[in-house]
Amino acid sequence: MTADALAVIRPQSEAELAEVLRGASAPVAIRGGGTRPVGLIQPGGVLETGGLSGITLYEPGALTLVARAGTPLAEVEAALAAEGQRLPFEPMDHRALLGTTGAPTLGGMVAANASGPRRVVAGACRDSLIGVRFVDGTGNVVKNGGRVMKNVTGYDLVKLMAGSWGTLGVLTEVSFKLLPAPDSAATLVWDGLDAAQAVALMSTALSLPWEVNAASHLPDGRTALRIEGFEASVEYRAEELATALARFGRSVRLSRKDSVTLWQQVRDVTPFASGQGAGDVWRLSVKPSDAPALAASAGGDALFDWGGGLVWLRLAEGTDLRARLGTFRGHATLIRASVEARRNLPSFQPEPAPVAALSLGLRARFDPRGLFNPGLMG
Amino acid sequence: MQMPAPSADILARRTRITRRLREVLPGDAVIDDPIETRAYECDGLTAYRCPPLAAVLPSTTEEVAAVLRLCHDEGVPVVPRGAGTSLAGGALPTADSVILGVARLTQVLETDYDNRFIRVQTGRTNLSVTGAVEADGFFYAPDPSSQLACAIAGNIGMNSGGAHCLKYGVTTNNLLGVTLVQMDGTVLELGGAHMDAGGYDLLGLICGSEGQLGVVTEATLRILPKPEGARPVLIGFGSNEVAGACVSDIIKAGILPVAIEFMDRPCIVATENFAHAGYPDCEALLIVEVEGSEAEIDAQLGLIRQIAARHDPVEFRESQSEDEARKIWLGRKSAFGAMGVMGDYICLDGTIPVSELPFVLRRIGELSEQFGLKVANVFHAGDGNMHPLILFDANKPGDLETCEVMGAEILKLCVEVGGCLTGEHGVGIEKRDLMNVQFAPEDLEAQMRVKDVFDPKWLLNPAKVFPLAASESRRAG
Numbered sequence: 001m002t003a004d005a006l007a008v009i010r011p012q013s014e015a016e017l018a019e020v021l022r023g024a025s026a027p028v029a030i031r032g033g034g035t036r037p038v039g040l041i042q043p044g045g046v047l048e049t050g051g052l053s054g055i056t057l058y059e060p061g062a063l064t065l066v067a068r069a070g071t072p073l074a075e076v077e078a079a080l081a082a083e084g085q086r087l088p089f090e091p092m093d094h095r096a097l098l099g100t101t102g103a104p105t106l107g108g109m110v111a112a113n114a115s116g117p118r119r120v121v122a123g124a125c126r127d128s129l130i131g132v133r134f135v136d137g138t139g140n141v142v143k144n145g146g147r148v149m150k151n152v153t154g155y156d157l158v159k160l161m162a163g164s165w166g167t168l169g170v171l172t173e174v175s176f177k178l179l180p181a182p183d184s185a186a187t188l189v190w191d192g193l194d195a196a197q198a199v200a201l202m203s204t205a206l207s208l209p210w211e212v213n214a215a216s217h218l219p220d221g222r223t224a225l226r227i228e229g230f231e232a233s234v235e236y237r238a239e240e241l242a243t244a245l246a247r248f249g250r251s252v253r254l255s256r257k258d259s260v261t262l263w264q265q266v267r268d269v270t271p272f273a274s275g276q277g278a279g280d281v282w283r284l285s286v287k288p289s290d291a292p293a294l295a296a297s298a299g300g301d302a303l304f305d306w307g308g309g310l311v312w313l314r315l316a317e318g319t320d321l322r323a324r325l326g327t328f329r330g331h332a333t334l335i336r337a338s339v340e341a342r343r344n345l346p347s348f349q350p351e352p353a354p355v356a357a358l359s360l361g362l363r364a365r366f367d368p369r370g371l372f373n374p375g376l377m378g
Numbered sequence: 379m380q381m382p383a384p385s386a387d388i389l390a391r392r393t394r395i396t397r398r399l400r401e402v403l404p405g406d407a408v409i410d411d412p413i414e415t416r417a418y419e420c421d422g423l424t425a426y427r428c429p430p431l432a433a434v435l436p437s438t439t440e441e442v443a444a445v446l447r448l449c450h451d452e453g454v455p456v457v458p459r460g461a462g463t464s465l466a467g468g469a470l471p472t473a474d475s476v477i478l479g480v481a482r483l484t485q486v487l488e489t490d491y492d493n494r495f496i497r498v499q500t501g502r503t504n505l506s507v508t509g510a511v512e513a514d515g516f517f518y519a520p521d522p523s524s525q526l527a528c529a530i531a532g533n534i535g536m537n538s539g540g541a542h543c544l545k546y547g548v549t550t551n552n553l554l555g556v557t558l559v560q561m562d563g564t565v566l567e568l569g570g571a572h573m574d575a576g577g578y579d580l581l582g583l584i585c586g587s588e589g590q591l592g593v594v595t596e597a598t599l600r601i602l603p604k605p606e607g608a609r610p611v612l613i614g615f616g617s618n619e620v621a622g623a624c625v626s627d628i629i630k631a632g633i634l635p636v637a638i639e640f641m642d643r644p645c646i647v648a649t650e651n652f653a654h655a656g657y658p659d660c661e662a663l664l665i666v667e668v669e670g671s672e673a674e675i676d677a678q679l680g681l682i683r684q685i686a687a688r689h690d691p692v693e694f695r696e697s698q699s700e701d702e703a704r705k706i707w708l709g710r711k712s713a714f715g716a717m718g719v720m721g722d723y724i725c726l727d728g729t730i731p732v733s734e735l736p737f738v739l740r741r742i743g744e745l746s747e748q749f750g751l752k753v754a755n756v757f758h759a760g761d762g763n764m765h766p767l768i769l770f771d772a773n774k775p776g777d778l779e780t781c782e783v784m785g786a787e788i789l790k791l792c793v794e795v796g797g798c799l800t801g802e803h804g805v806g807i808e809k810r811d812l813m814n815v816q817f818a819p820e821d822l823e824a825q826m827r828v829k830d831v832f833d834p835k836w837l838l839n840p841a842k843v844f845p846l847a848a849s850e851s852r853r854a855g
C-alpha cells in the first residue's frame with residue numbers, strides 16, 4: 001500500500017502505518033473521527049486511524065489506561081465509567097460547535113489537546129497524557145513517556161505531541177493517568193452578573209480552599225461554579241461557597257440533571273452550535289482578568305470558561321479578531337469559519353519570530369518531507 | 379562514569395575566554411580562581427567531580443544572554459546550574475565548560491492572586507516561592523524534599539516532583555510560562571499567565587530538558603489556595619506485599635490522598651535510630667495524608683481505616699494533634715539523613731506500575747543479597763516512584779562500582795515491568811548510559827533532533843542525558 005494523492009488509506013497496525021509512511025510520496029490529512037476539522041489542510045490523501053483501535057491496558061488500581069489512537073473516545077469512557085473512573089480533563093466534544101458527525105477518537109482528542117471545564121483545576125489533556133507512540137514523517141516508530149505517572153526519562157515529547165494537530169507524527173498509542181469519578185457534584189448559579197463581575201466572582205471562588213473545579217460565565221448571563229467529591233464534603237463546601245460569595249448576590253443550586261446539562265453546554269460550547277448564520281467562532285486563551293475587556297473589544301457574544309482564562313467568541317463571519325484586539329497577551333484560534341475566511345486568516349495565532357523558528361525547525365525534523373496535515377498550524 | 383575529554387583548544391583559550399566574560403559581567407560575577415571554582419565541581423551526585431573552566435553568576439536576563447552569546451561565539455560548552463542539588467549529575471561540569479549559575483536571580487517579579495500565579499526569577503528556592511505567598515493563604519504545590527535548597531531553575535530543568543504530587547502534579551503541571559535564553563543569546567517568552575500554549579507545547583518540552591535546550595531565567599508558576607487542613611495517618615503492615623496491596627485498594631476506592639509514602643523495614647529501623655519518631659516495629663509502613671475540613675478529613679480517614687483493616691495492619695495511628703502529625707512525618711522526612719549516617723549511599727528513582735510493587739520489592743531484596751549491599755526503600759507509593767537507597771562504603775575499593783552495577787540492575791528491572799529509569803531526579807550522567815535499556819535508537823534520535831533545533835551546536839550541557847556514543851557525532855560537530 002502506498003500513499004497516493006487523494007487516496008484514502010486505513011492501516012490496520014502500527015507496522016503497516018510505518019511502512020506506508022516510509023513509501024509515501026504525497027501529503028495526507030490525518031483523520032481520526034473527523035469531528036474536529038480546525039484550520040485548513042491542503043488537499044491530498046487521507047490517512048484514517050480507525051484501524052488502530054482498542055484498549056491495550058487498563059489498570060484501575062494504578063489509575064492508568066493505554067489505548068490505540070484510533071479508539072473511539074466513547075469506548076474508553078464507557079470502560080472507565082464501569083470502574084468508577086474518568087479522564088480528569090473532561091474532553092470537549094467539537095461536534096455541536098463544528099456541525100460534524102462521526103465518533104471522536106483518542107488520537108484526535110490528544111492532537112487537539114481537547115480539554116473541558118475541569119481543566120481549570122485538573123489540567124489539560126496534556127497534563128494527563130503520560131505516554132505516546134507515533135510514527136514520524138520518515139516512517140520511524142517513536143515512543144516517549146510510558147504507562148507510569150512519574151517519568152522524567154529524556155525529553156517530554158508527550159507534551160509536544162499533545163496539541164500538535166497531527167503535524168509532527170501519526171499517533172498510534174496513547175496512555176493516560178485517570179481519576180476516580182466522585183459520587184456527588186453540586187453546581188451553584190448566579191444570574192445577571194456582567195462579565196467583569198463574573199470573572200471577579202470566579203477568581204474569588206478559585207482562590208478559596210473549597211476546590212471549585214469548574215467556573216464559567218455563559219452568554220445567557222448565568223455564572224456557574226461546580227464542586228465535586230463525596231456527598232458530605234460537597235454539601236459542606238457548597239454552603240461555605242454560597243456564604244463566601246454572598247456579596248455577588250444569591251445563588252441557586254441546580255438539580256443533578258440540570259447540572260450535567262449545564263456543564264455539557266459549557267464543555268461543548270453548545271450556545272454557539274453550528275447552523276444557518278451562526279457566525280464565526282474564536283477561542284481566546286488569556287489571563288482571566290484580561291478577559292472581560294478583551295471580550296468587550298471583540299464585540300459579539302462570549303462564553304467564559306476556566307474562570308475567564310478561556311473565552312469563546314461568536315463574531316460576524318469573516319471578522320479578523322486579531323486585528324480588532326491589537327497586541328494582547330495570550331492567543332486566539334479561529335475554530336469555526338467559512339473556508340474562505342480560513343484561507344484569508346491564519347487559524348492559529350502567528351508566533352513571534354524566534355518561537356516560530358523553533359516550531360518550524362521541529363516540524364522540519366519530525367516531518368522532513370512535509371507529509372502531515374500541510375497547512376495546519378502556521 | 380565516563381565524561382568526554384576536555385577540548386585542548388578551549389583550555390588553551392582559557393585566559394581569553396575569562397577576559398571576555400569579564401567584559402560582559404561585573405568582576406565579582408566571574409569566578410576562575412582554581413580554589414573558588416571547586417565550589418562548582420559537583421552537584422548532589424558527589425561521587426563525580428570536576429572543576430569548570432570558570433563559573434559565572436549573572437544578575438539579569440541580559441547578562442545571561444551576553445554570556446551565552448559569547449560562549450556560543452567561542453564554542454565553549456555551558457552547564458546551567460541552579461542550587462546544585464541534582465542527584466543525577468545534571469549540573470556536573472567538564473574542565474572545558476563554563477558553569478552558568480542563576481543563584482543571583484532571586485527576585486519575586488509579580489504576585490497576582492486574582493489570576494493565581496507568581497512570576498519569579500529562577501534562582502529563587504522552591505520553598506521561598508511558597509514563602510512569598512503563604513501569608514496570603516496560597517502555596518506553590520511541587521515540594522521536592524530538597525525544597526529548602528533547590529531552585530526553581532533546577533526544578534524546571536528536572537521537572538521535579540514531591541511528596542504531594544499525587545494530587546497536585548509535578549513541576550510541568552504547575553508551570554505557566556518561562557523566559558528562556560537560547561545558546562545563541564536569543565531571549566524568548568513561552569507561555570505566560572494564560573493557561574495553555576498557542577502553538578506547539580514548547581513549555582512542556584523545556585520542562586525536564588536538563589539544561590540542554592536553553593537557560594530559564596524567569597518563570598510564571600501556578601499558585602493554589604491552601605487547603606483548610608491536612609492530616610496524616612501511619613499504617614504498619616506485616617509485609618511489603620500487603621502494604622502494596624493496600625495502596626492499590628485505597629486508590630481503587632476513589633480516595634485521592636495528597637500523599638502516600640512507603641517505607642520498608644531497613645528504612646524504618648534506620649530512621650528510628652536516627653530521628654526517634656516512634657515508628658512501630660513492622661515490615662512496611664505507609665504514611666497517608668488527606669486534606670480538607672475537619673469533617674472531610676474524618677470521613678476520608680474513616681474510609682482508609684476500613685480499607686486498611688482488610689489488610690491486617692499491625693498498627694493504624696491517627697494524629698490527634700499538630701505535634702503527632704509532625705511526628706508521623708518526622709521519620710519520613712529524615713529518611714535520607716538517617717541513611718547518610720549509616721554510610722554512603724546512592725539513591726535510585728525508577729518508577730514502576732503500582733501493581734508491580736510487591737514483585738519489584740522482592741527482586742530488590744534478592745539483588746541486595748546477591749551483591750552483598752544493603753538496600754532501604756522509601757518512596758512515593760501512590761505514583762509508583764521508588765527510591766531504593768543502596769548503601770556502600772566509599773573507602774572500600776570497588777564498592778561504589780558494585781553499587782552502581784546493582785543500581786543499574788534495579789533500574790533495568792523497573793523498565794522490564796513497564797516503568798522507567800527516573801521518575802523525578804532526571805537522567806544527568808547517572809542514567810545516561812542506561813537510556814538504551816528504555817529507548818530504541820529511533821526514540822533517542824527523536825529526542826536529539828529536538829536539541830538540534832534548540833541548540834544546533836550542542837553546547838548546552840552536552841554530555842548529559844544521551845549515551846555518549848549516541849550523541850558523539852553531534853557533540854563533535
Ligand SMILES: Cc1cc2nc3c(=O)[nH]c(=O)nc-3n(C[C@H](O)[C@H](O)[C@H](O)COP(=O)(O)OP(=O)(O)OC[C@H]3O[C@@H](n4cnc5c(N)ncnc54)[C@H](O)[C@@H]3O)c2cc1C
Nearest residue numbers: 460461462463464468522523529532533535538539589594
Ligand atoms: C536531599 C535531597 C532530596 C531530594 N528530593 C527530591 C524530591 O523529593 N523530588 C525531586 O524531584 N528531586 C529531589 N531531589 C533532587 C534535586 O533537588 C532536584 O532535581 C532539584 O530540582 C534540583 O534543583 P537545583 O536548583 O539544585 O538544580 P541543579 O542541581 O543546579 O540543576 C539541575 C538540572 O537543571 C539544569 N538547570 C539548572 N538551572 C537551569 C536554568 N536556569 N535553566 C535551564 N536549566 C537549568 C541543570 O543543568 C541540571 O541539569 C533531591 C535532592 C536532594 C539532595
